[in-house]
Amino acid sequence: MKIAIAGSGALGSRFGYMLYEAGNDVILIDKWKEHIDSIRENGLIVQDGNNRKIVNIPIFYPHEVAEEVDLVFVFTKSMGLQDMLEDIKPILRENTSVISLLNGIGHEDILKEYLPVKNIFMGVTIYTSGLKGSGHVIFEGSGTIEIQNFTPGDREEKKALQLVGMLNQAGFKAYYSEDVTHSIWRKACVNGAMNAICALLDCNLAEFVSTNQAEMIIRHIAKEFVKVAKEKGTILDENDIVEYILQSSRKVGSHYPSMHQDLIQNHRLTEVDFLNGAVARMSKELGFETPYNTFITQLIHAKEQIIMDE
């Protein structure tokens, strides 16, 4: 099985390494020059707790890859997905499966432009990892992966089950999901209620959730996610999600969500268009308004411009 990891940052490197170690024919794809140079010269350095290993996995710029592949994992930033797919078009065969474990909603709308829907597989993962500079990936604890075929069908379901088997063989805890769309929406709602607000207020999860306003704000945002998800065929339980967000945010404490890291710490563009922005866009298409998510998206984009212009 020839596998391409399209976007080989922290999480992509982790998946690429584990699939490679399990005996698959893996190539990494990325655009970050220092990262590519480092892996080509010194190999990919993998650190898992006290274990450190160096592996020589081929890595390419998107425009360099030519050989067709059987399977693509997309691990770009959400807003980099379209460009990546455009670049790797030549390696997508008629039967190449593409699996997205990206956070947020709306990725399938982009994937559909580049491959037949029967080849799309969607999932959610709570695996994470970090980069200690270019070419050096650090595993962060364990996780799980849920996967499901995007379109119903025996053949598609069989393929999804094969993917699950392959991931388990590579040491992941993966399972087939009967309703991955629910899991994707639920995770997006959790992220959508906290990430952008922590970026806007420049605070961590615990600081925000300890304010008197937090529950009201979270509920406003979640209510709109629930409404749009319902129109899209996914039933979310508002009270359950709000309660989960409040409790988990208190527990994880001083964690700064990724959008805070991107925007405030690293002055980079955010993935807001695949969280709150997706809800705003979808509600507009559906003919109603989601003012809270619309406003958050506008504020984050305004802040991006202010920070980039500095």
Next chain:
Amino acid sequence: MKIAIAGSGALGSRFGYMLYEAGNDVILIDKWKEHIDSIRENGLIVQDGNNRKIVNIPIFYPHEVAEEVDLVFVFTKSMGLQDMLEDIKPILRENTSVISLLNGIGHEDILKEYLPVKNIFMGVTIYTSGLKGSGHVIFEGSGTIEIQNFTPGDREEKKALQLVGMLNQAGFKAYYSEDVTHSIWRKACVNGAMNAICALLDCNLAEFVSTNQAEMIIRHIAKEFVKVAKEKGTILDENDIVEYILQSSRKVGSHYPSMHQDLIQNHRLTEVDFLNGAVARMSKELGFETPYNTFITQLIHAKEQIIMDE
């Protein structure tokens, strides 16, 4: 005419000084110990351009004042108005007039709790001044004052005209307004569209207004102000206000609005409840929602708590 200045910070000191110099019997009231000590020991230092003058105007803590007065100017922060009125109850006679030139909306609801509506006078001013430390006020350019009686009536209108005359005699450019409520709402809408956003995004007026999102955000906020104002009997022109905000914000450039100064620079509570918060509260009372102003108010209050807890 015995006049009390309730809240003798930057602008209160300017009014107190000018009315005192014009021959009125003026007392200052404030709660800031260093300011009071400094004025009692060294007098109030007044700087207007290159002119510097020292005057001995009596200054009191709110609980110290005992003698009844004819006229009170309230120049507290909006959220300090209620406490101040509670403290100075003893000096309010049956006929004591109170005039508010405070920014924002909803002050009349507080004033009504402490005096007969016939004694309330409302106004708007664009005079400003600053404090160079305790006891030292600096005039900042010129301005205008609009005043009107809060309730219709010949007697009330006559009183408002007397106030205008007194202010002009003291060197202000004051005039009687036929519709001061319109001016108050319009100014509040302008402030409400910009101040909180600049505080949230930590930017100045020009930076915010130069983003692609600015016009949409400003319009959302203004639309809700217009709707609530209309229900309250004041007709605002949305397009006119949005255009004014965009043009004036580009012109004044690198100015940080007062809410940014309060919250971000000085880590103090803001007056948001008398701008966006007042619109949110009034719309709720009227039975409809103003999500943009509600959300802004919640975000600002969350940020206040996060900053105060640090």
